[in-house]
Amino acid sequence: MRLVVARCQVDYAGRLTAHLPMATRVLMIKADGSVLVHSDGGSYKPLNWMSPPCTLREGTTDDGQVEWTVTSKTADTLRILIEEVVHESSHDLGIDPGLQKDGVEKHLQELLAEHPASLSPGLTLVRREFPTAIGPVDLMCRDGEGLSVAVEIKRRGEIDGVEQLTRYLELLNREPLLTSKGPVRGIFAAQEIKPQARVLATDRGIACAVVDYDALRGIDDSEHRLF
């Protein structure tokens, strides 16, 4: 890892072309060859960058200025013209053990698979990731009256999710095995459901369920403590 603070101008040409006028910025050169150009604000995204694999060549222009050229195999190029280096240092970081995550949609699906009745009374799980021709339904359940219930789970419930569940229901309702006792019901479950999504779901006869992740996790924890 090499860190350079320098007054520089940056030009990128690839999927798009982009230009950064001369100013002082931080250049981060990683061990895999990737280069990041950061300013003192914005967010975690660099102003400009080159993803690995790529190679950095350091040269000088005709008028003697330092010029870095970063090229990738896909013919993208990043040209950095350096006017003045304010700081430079190199560090051996070693390999990183990597990030451990927890608490995303998959986990929400696991929790709801364990507690389907929290979505609608009497609901029991048939199977997770129930396959259809256009992809798996998150949860396939059955209600107290033997009707099939398809559940689509999102962290944030938006219009796309309702469309997705609608497509699944359309297919599922062509399956005689599932519709013997009546049409397949749909439940749209999310931690947060946007108004437009709710309207569309209601219009299509799909029930909405707002899921309290912390409460579910609480139930889960207390049940595990019992055993």
Add this chain to the structure above:
Amino acid sequence: MRLVVARCQVDYAGRLTAHLPMATRVLMIKADGSVLVHSDGGSYKPLNWMSPPCTLREGTTDDGQVEWTVTSKTADTLRILIEEVVHESSHDLGIDPGLQKDGVEKHLQELLAEHPASLSPGLTLVRREFPTAIGPVDLMCRDGEGLSVAVEIKRRGEIDGVEQLTRYLELLNREPLLTSKGPVRGIFAAQEIKPQARVLATDRGIACAVVDYDALRGIDDSEHRLF
């Protein structure tokens, strides 16, 4: 901008929880208070971070280790336990003049608006951003036989785009002014169309058009050279 290279352990708790074991990493603290944790690989995305607005508090744990606590207003917290500082420096970058971009989807729409016949022979433009109750259609055109044609443009054509165009067509086909010569046709135009999107489009009678951005730009340049 403050740069710190340190052996550290990081824990994030917010929308999800994430943990980084003790290892040497680069910590970037920006003027707006945001903090980035970078390893020596991956890509432009940090391993962990905190977006502004947030505040960094430096303290020590009970056993005397340095501990940074970064908190945002949304109750997210980033805790960085520092075992050893390898490098530290601060730099005044000033404000950045910002990035100038060119060549994204808007530009693609402009090019297709100038050359609608490249989508389908005989097509002429009626107007860009044709308004409907649920949003504007990218291009409204008319074909050689006087039929209305709605065009949805994406850089990458995925299933969502087909859904969007379907909703537009549903509305447009209720307009007597547009359907006097027959139903409104749909064209789904993109630089790249995913197989599933193509299947769905075909199933709904929507034509797909793969757009060659460079070729279009070439036509455009040569036409401009004529004048």
Add this chain to the structure above:
DNA sequence: CGTTCCATCTCGTAC
């Protein structure tokens, strides 16, 4: 201020 949609998206994962 909320909502929508793009992105040099990045990133995981199933096929």
Add this chain to the structure above:
DNA sequence: GTACGAGGTGGAACG
């Protein structure tokens, strides 16, 4: 490898 969906998506444009 390719395709597909999620993201602590971020960010901008628009109403």
